[in-house]
Amino acid sequence: MAADPVSALAAQLGPEVVLERPSESEHGDYATNAALRLAGVRRMAPRELAAELAAAAEALPHVARAEIAGPGFVNLFLEDGWFVEALGTILADGDAYGGGSAQPAQRIQVEMVSANPTGPITVASARNGAYGDSVARLLEHAGHDVEREYYYNDSGAQMDRFRASVEAARRGDEPPADGYQGAYIAELAQVRGDPVPAMRKQIEDSLERFRVHFDSWANQSEIEHGVSELLPRIDTYEADGTLWARTTEHGDDKDRPLIRSSDGSYLYYAADIAYVHDKFTRGFDKAIYVLGADHHGYVARLKAAAAMLGYDPARVEVLLYQLVHLTKGGESTKMSKRRGDVVFLDEFIDEVGLDAARWYLVNRGPDQTMEIDVDLAAEKSQKNPVYYVQYAHARIAGILRNVEGARDDVSQATALEPLERELIKRLAEFPGVVADAAAKRGPQAIPAYAIRVADDFHRFYHEHRVLESDQQEFRLALCRATQTVIAKALDLVGVAAPHRM
RNA sequence: GCGCCGGUAGCUCAGGGGACAGAGCGGCGGACUUCUAAUCCGCGGGUCGGAGGUUCGAAUCCUCCCCGGCGCACCA
Incomplete structure (x- = not known):
């Protein structure tokens, strides 16, 4: 573990001691409320305990003096020697400085973005990438072994509609009902063949440009092959001619259908189970999913999937982030790839710049809904x-x-x-x-x-x-x-x- | 109705049990014969959505309420 000068100082005062930087310089270089926290357990008056801490602190090298303040804070005033030493450890650690906090280090998969390949990456998905990738980088710096994966939903009805939309454009027809439209469909129509590989290439290039690098790409169509052998391992039952997973036994609020009654095809939850299994079979200690808040219902069912397969559900971790809303001149517009009513990541980068885009999308906490005014974004990015x-x-x-x-x-x-x-x-x-x-x-x-x-x-x-x-x-x-x-x-x-x- | 996430300065947001609540933007006023002025300094600005409660101490924890976003498919 790399050095941390502040923790090292705190540790000399006791395992429960945490040092903070006071907002007021009169309160010293560092301060601790340890005496206040521990007074109850130790059955001592806070200021009495503070006096002991202060005495212990003053005996340490580089501590000029320690003062007791208020109800029982201990304020430390440090000599220059401490700062010089701290600077020395920072330089000695170099690029590793601040790292290595993982205990224990784990193999972690961060699965993120995973948008359907039915259109270019939007700003909404970019928030997923910016957030997920930064978490991944933090985990790496902490010492974990991290892999980033993108999961393609390449076998659903959305894909059929996407292909049909491009076909329609090639014929010069209107897009089908619930189809996709927009300039990118017209562009894909110019080129022969299946538009999906071209779309995937574009997605992967955009993310690479955004400095989100994926180690692996999973396909639902392949993952689904694992479903049949897993079915006996999980708790299922038939009702109304449909096969259900009893996820309510594992904390979900309703059971989930696995196989469609009409044609016997797999529903998405079947693939989810197979995918969870696939992740853990590949040796990850932990599977992190980065999902938009509209998917918060996933948390219980993904953990249930792990539990049904016999894995500790705590190994599935779902990171939710609130959604991105676009406004244009103050008026809100709904993001919809189908209507072509979106801002694509590449446009956003062109408009505000790569660094500003990454910064902007991660600067706000994931729990905060984000509003981006398309008209103001470029102007604001200058600041x-x-x-x-x-x-x-x-x-x-x-x-x-x-x-x-x-x-x-x-x-x-x-x-x-x-x-x-x-x-x-x-x-x-x-x-x-x-x-x-x-x-x-x-x-x-x-x-x-x-x-x-x-x-x-x-x-x-x-x-x-x-x-x-x-x-x-x-x-x-x-x-x-x-x-x-x-x-x-x-x-x-x-x-x-x-x-x- | 049930669940998740918000509500903090004019605007966008940090903070998420500790000492007088922070930043950026916007507003006003200053500072370059200097290692980059994309900088620095100063001024103004707040019932931390509301009401109770827990605590030596609450923006922070608990309960209820109000407002907003998102979910609650044999779509993914």
Whole structure:
């Protein structure tokens, strides 16, 4: 596990001690409410317990003093030596800094996007990709072995309608009822042959461009082959000439039909069961599904599928994100691929830029419904904080460019400036922020943190010179550490860290 | 009706038991002979949807209510 200077300090005070950065500088560099939390269990007065903690803290190296405040907070004031050491560990960890929080490391599959190949990737699916991919990146950084998979629903009625729609366009006819329309159908009609492979190619290219890289692609048509051998293993019954899975035995709110009564064909839940089985057979410890909020009913039935097959349902994890609504000049428009009434990912990227698009779609928490005004998106993207963060990275790159080959050396620090201490404290937060974001599946914490880092750096940069200062070697080290952290933070949300802007 | 997710500054949203609630955008006013001004500094702006409850302490947890989004198919 990579180093975390703050946790290391906290651990010296006890296993239950967690350090936080107080919002007020009078409250020290770090503070803990451990005395308040533990007072009840220990049957001690909070301030008495706080006094013990404070005494223990003052005995530690680099702790200048510890103060008891309010009902029982302990505020720590640290010497420069602590900051210098913290910076040293950050630099020593390099790209691995903040990683390795996984315990234990697992093989995890993140299945995401999985939109029907009946049209290009829309902004709605892009949110799935931006969110899912960032979670995957966080899990990787935490030390898990992660694979990303896309599941194609390639055997349903939607596909027939899609092919029929292209056929109709080739004949110059109107699309069939419930068919698809839009410019992309007309384009596909220009080329001979099955439009599905062409559509899939386009989807895969769009996602690759969006920096969502898939390791594997699953097809429902192939997964379905596994259904028949699984049927005996699960709890089923016949009613009304239909075969049902007794999912209510495993927490679902109603049983699910498996095989259609009229023609004997498999219904989607049959494929879902086979797919869950397929995932675990391939050796994943955990199967993460990234689904839009309109699929929240899936949670119970996917877990039920795992349970019926004899797997621990906790190994199925469903990440839901709220939907994307499009507005145009304030008026809402419904997204529908069939009507061609959508904004495609590629258009969105063209309009707002790749980095701004990724940032935008992950910046908001998954539980928050997202409204995108098509008319304002491009204009607003100019003010996207992503550029503020990237600029900090580019500024540092500029400094380092000017002194290529020059030494940086943390130990050359003399008295640290307040802004230097603030910046180091910010960098020291990174392991905690990243571990928390990974555990909570909440990548939106990363952009928020990155802004804070950029904030602290820009302030430092404005106030103090790096080159030709008597602190040059130390400040170069500080710059390099900041650059590493910003680059990693941006990478975790799929955004580039440019060296020039 | 039942279930899931929201309701925090003019707007878009962070925060999700701790010390006076944060940011961006928008508004107003300042700062470049300097390693990138895509920057920095200052000012203004809040019944954290409402009501109860738990707690030393609630925007945060519990209950009820109001408003909005999304579900509740032999479609996927």
